[in-house]
Amino acid sequence: MIEIRKLNKYALQAYIDSQEYKTAPHIAISHHRAQSQINNPRTEENDILLFLAYESGQMVGYLGALADDIYDIDGQRHHFAWMSCLWIDPTQRGKNIASKLVKACFLAWDNRILLTEYTGPAANLYHKLGLFSELPELHGRRWYIQSDLTRILPPKNNFFNKIKFLLTAFDSVTNAVLRIGTIFRKQPISLNFTNEINEELAKFIIQYNSKTGIQRDGNLLHWILQYPWIIESKSTAQFKRYYFSSVADQFVSKAIIIHNDKNEMEGCILINIRDGHLKIPFLYHKGSLEKVAVAIKSVIRQYQVKTLTLYHPALIDYFHVNKKLSAFSKALSRKYLISSVFWEQLGRISLPLCAGDGDTAFT
Secondary structure, three states: OEEEEEEOHHHHHHHHOOHHHHHOOOOOOOHHHHHHHHOOOOOOOOOOOEEEEEEOOEEEEEEEEEEEEEEOOOOOEEEEEEEEEEEEOHHHOOOOHHHHHHHHHHHHOOOOEEEEOOOHHHHHHHHHHOOEEEEEEEEEEEEEOOOOHHHHOOOOOHHHHHOHHHHHHHHHHHHHHHHHOOOOOOOOOOOEEEOOOOHHHHHHHHOOHHHOOOOOOHHHHHHHHHOOOOEEOOOOOOHHHOOOOOEEOOEEEEEEEEEOOOOOEEEEEEEEEEOOEEEEEEEEEOOOOHHHHHHHHHHHHHOOOOEEEEOOHHHHHHHHHHOOOOOEEEEEEEEEEEEHHHHHHOOOOOOOOOOOOOOOOOO
16 A cells, blocks of 8 residues: 655655665655755745655655745735656556655645646656646747767667767867867956845845746745755765756856946846756846846856757847857747646736746756
8 A cells, every 4th residue: 555655844854864764775855955945935834845655664656846936916925836856666657656646745735736847758647637737838949059969869769878989079079179169259258156145136136026926036046046956976876866866067056147337237147057058047137138148158168068048038039139159059848737726726827937937947
């Protein structure tokens, strides 16, 4: 018989301090991700953050929930959870463990559920359960700044794993040629990086709150910068006990502050670089996007970025119209699901979601 254990932030702390967590072959959350969940400013006392499925005393699956708030058109706050990191022990498939975990999450959160960045098999399960409605997709674009076949191709087909040494050689030669071409270009500007959201920056950001449904303030962005879900480390056996990503060879999460000639703040960019892949979870700016574009190009050069992904329509249009990036690109879309019951409660309104909403700012 499957038993579902539900952990709030206090029980989650006890779980990562337990002997079970230290010795089990599989764990349901990384230590640093757990600390992030516990310190989430929007986590309330009784919120269930982790659902563990056990059979005969052994953990056979788990499901995470990230506490958040969304505001309707009347400004009313609705507390909810982003469903995340669903895992089932491969030897336990066919026992409906996944559906039991999802239903337990719905019950604990009173049907107030959203999710994004889910896999194809997970999407089949969610649609089969009949609990979700689809929200409009968020449209984006990805630029391929350098060759990165070693990372991109092997997950698609095992054949590419067999010729990985050739892909590595191709990447090395191609990128060496590309770097030669940048030697005579204008040097990047000096960037004002920070890992903290101070009072001045918080006041700047709050001007843009009403434009998004999630309405993240400086306190929330500070939490994202201070409590990452990915840390720079080699993937050891200990880290591999957690099925989802928790480490990377390179991981950078910072805010860039942009000032005008009068030293007045006119922009803030949150960047996320993971093994050469640059994403912009949050962007706040007034006036022209020129300085934002220059800052991003400087980040690309400084960190030897291989791919850039954007979900900011105005910035995507700016790069396209002004031809600021001389690289191949392709269109992307991000899908969202919402509990049908919750969407009805919200009046089936159009929810203005942005690039960093959900757990995407952390990964």
